Amino acid sequence: MAAHMTNAHRRFLQVLMSNRITEGSEARKLHQHCCETDKVYYAHDKLDDFISTINSHLQPLFMQIRKGISEDDGRAHYAVVNLAETEVTKMASDYTEMELELFRKTMDLIILSENGFASSTDILNLADQLKTKKMKKKEAEQVLKVFVEDKWLSEKNGEYTLHTRCIIEMEQYILSYYQDLAKKCNLCHSLAIQSQVCESCGIGMHLPCARKYFRGQTEPRCPKCNEFWSCDTPGVNRMGSQT
Amino acid sequence: GKEKANELHSEMSAFDSTAFAEDLLTFMGINRTEVEETNDSEDVPADFLPSHAWQKMGEEALKYFRRAPTFHYMMGSFKSESPVRKQRIE
Amino acid sequence: VDCIPTQVERHSQDQVNQKVNELVQFLLVKDQKKIPIKRTDILKNVIWEYKNAYSEIVKKADKILQEVFGLQLVEIDSKRHIYILVNKLLHAEGQHLCRGKEKEKMGLLLVILSFIFMKGNSVKDSTLWEFLHLLRVYPGRQHSVFGDVRKLVTEEFVPGGHPHPLTEPPEFKFQWGPRAEKETSKKDVLNFVAKMQGKEPAFWASQYSEANQGTA
Ligand SMILES: [Zn+2]
Ligand SMILES: [Zn+2]
Numbered sequence: 327m328a329a330h331m332t333n334a335h336r337r338f339l340q341v342l343m344s345n346r347i348t349e350g351s352e353a354r355k356l357h358q359h360c361c362e363t364d365k366v367y368y369a370h371d372k373l374d375d376f377i378s379t380i381n382s383h384l385q386p387l388f389m390q391i392r393k394g395i396s397e398d399d400g401r402a403h404y405a406v407v408n409l410a411e412t413e414v415t416k417m418a419s420d421y422t423e424m425e426l427e428l429f430r431k432t433m434d435l436i437i438l439s440e441n442g443f444a445s446s447t448d449i450l451n452l453a454d455q456l457k458t459k460k461m462k463k464k465e466a467e468q469v470l471k472v473f474v475e476d477k478w479l480s481e482k483n484g485e486y487t488l489h490t491r492c493i494i495e496m497e498q499y500i501l502s503y504y505q506d507l508a509k510k511c512n513l514c515h516s517l518a519i520q521s522q523v524c525e526s527c528g529i530g531m532h533l534p535c536a537r538k539y540f541r542g543q544t545e546p547r548c549p550k551c552n553e554f555w556s557c558d559t560p561g562v563n564r565m566g567s568q569t
Numbered sequence: 570g571k572e573k574a575n576e577l578h579s580e581m582s583a584f585d586s587t588a589f590a591e592d593l594l595t596f597m598g599i600n601r602t603e604v605e606e607t608n609d610s611e612d613v614p615a616d617f618l619p620s621h622a623w624q625k626m627g628e629e630a631l632k633y634f635r636r637a638p639t640f641h642y643m644m645g646s647f648k649s650e651s652p653v654r655k656q657r658i659e
Numbered sequence: 660v661d662c663i664p665t666q667v668e669r670h671s672q673d674q675v676n677q678k679v680n681e682l683v684q685f686l687l688v689k690d691q692k693k694i695p696i697k698r699t700d701i702l703k704n705v706i707w708e709y710k711n712a713y714s715e716i717v718k719k720a721d722k723i724l725q726e727v728f729g730l731q732l733v734e735i736d737s738k739r740h741i742y743i744l745v746n747k748l749l750h751a752e753g754q755h756l757c758r759g760k761e762k763e764k765m766g767l768l769l770v771i772l773s774f775i776f777m778k779g780n781s782v783k784d785s786t787l788w789e790f791l792h793l794l795r796v797y798p799g800r801q802h803s804v805f806g807d808v809r810k811l812v813t814e815e816f817v818p819g820g821h822p823h824p825l826t827e828p829p830e831f832k833f834q835w836g837p838r839a840e841k842e843t844s845k846k847d848v849l850n851f852v853a854k855m856q857g858k859e860p861a862f863w864a865s866q867y868s869e870a871n872q873g874t875a
Contacts, residue, residue, distance in 0.1 A: 340756060406640065415645035415688065420641055421646070426647055589856060590794055592855045593770060593855055594795075626769075627757070627763045635746040
């Protein structure tokens with residue numbers, strides 16, 4: 327087994343667990359804080375090693391601290407995730423069976439949508455079609471609010487998409503469950519819920535990936551078919567736009 | 570000096586729950602506004618707690634508990650797995 | 660009569676270790692709602708045919724909880740074997756470990772535990788509700804943070820093992836539950852009251868001596 331756990335590792339894990347999702351710079355600060363509190367050797371560039379020590383101890387428990395990239399701003403985030411699906415993990419008590427069914431139906435809508443969003447109207451229309459038990463619209467609204475609070479979904483102007491926390495934990499599950507219906511980013515090859523899609527060949531890219539790729543190009547072209555990239559990529563100065 | 574001596578007097582050391590409640594309200598940042606003579610809306614209480622009052626109390630409270638953090642997840646909690654995987658219909 | 664061979668189940672160390680890992684997961688999942696965990700549930704859901712290795716498995720699970728998570732498995736009822744998880748880290752990052760509603764509930768819980776302790780370890784339910792009235796928390800009326808407070812206390816705090824009702828009709832009394840003793844202490848609670856009231860803990864002589872019993 328790899329390096330041993332210190333109180334700093336345990337403290338870091340405890341906070342990460344209760345944070346649900348932790349932004350990269352916050353995790354780096356927390357790393358320093360934990361090492362200082364528990365008087366453990368600290369090196370600012372050793373966060374990944376620090377985490378892999380914890381992960382080596384979490385592995386037999388089918389848990390992991392996993393890193394993922396936000397589809398909105400491209401920043402790294404960390405979350406403690408569960409990797410197992412067993413009779414024990416099914417005992418989770420956070421949501422009722424009916425709430426979980428609504429979540430999965432919502433996930434269907436989001437993943438099968440063009441842009442990675444599902445409108446609240448469409449989701450609420452599912453509420454009275456649940457197999458487990460019909461849900462009133464008001465009830466469903468409340469449940470959606472909880473999913474947003476718990477960071478499984480995020481909401482923008484009445485449209486819902488998967489939160490980065492959800493993508494970090496469920497990427498493998500989504501890719502295998504939805505197979506070729508789940509889109510992948512043409513640049514980083516990971517799951518893409520919200521993506522920009524090429525009008526001529528249909529490939530998709532994460533917004534932050536596209537932004538990076540098109541940086542410095544005056545006339546963005548699709549990396550696959552070389553057609554003019556018609557989606558507006560905020561953060562990229564293109565021809566004709568103000569500089 | 571004098572007050573301290575009074576405090577140490579055994580008669581004084583009974584627990585006064587009203588005073589305790591007042592101190593808790595003060596800690597939570599109660600806004601004690603004077604009751605105005607010309608009070609036209611009788612439903613409005615003379616004082617009110619800010620919305621984050623119990624949040625503040627909770628933050629303080631956690632210093633006194635050895636509470637274990639809890640682990641939450643979504644993956645692996647689905648009770649019924651649909652046997653048919655989603656595939657593109659062509 | 661045939662001699663029935665005693666089926667002493669021998670399990671390999673790998674199998675036992677797998678059960679240990681399963682138990683750790685089970686304990687973490689069961690702790691999500693902060694409801695104490697019974698031995699019978701552990702046996703039924705995780706250990707079953709490994710019954711003869713029960714204490715070994717529980718001991719090893721506790722060791723992992725301590726080594727990896729800084730948590731400890733504590734038995735709060737040694738007759739019926741009921742357990743809870745508590746934090747073992749000194750100065751745990753309290754402000755991070757609970758959020759939103761949970762944090763606010765902990766505030767109310769500490770206030771209630773303080774009240775019970777300061778009033779001599781047991782209070783009538785009506786006395787508790789009267790006290791909460793002073794804090795603008797009215798049982799039976801919807802509170803903006805806690806909702807139905809009576810329900811919160813009797814259906815969440817009590818089953819969680821914090822305050823504990825003593826049902827001796829016609830009086831209904833609250834005292835500390837077994838979780839309170841493990842998750843906090845009389846000394847901590849007295850320190851909290853003293854801080855709130857701007858006094859020394861020794862100001863309340865009998866509570867002070869009780870809080871320091873067994874810790875000296
Ligand atoms: Zn990408
Ligand atoms: Zn293209």
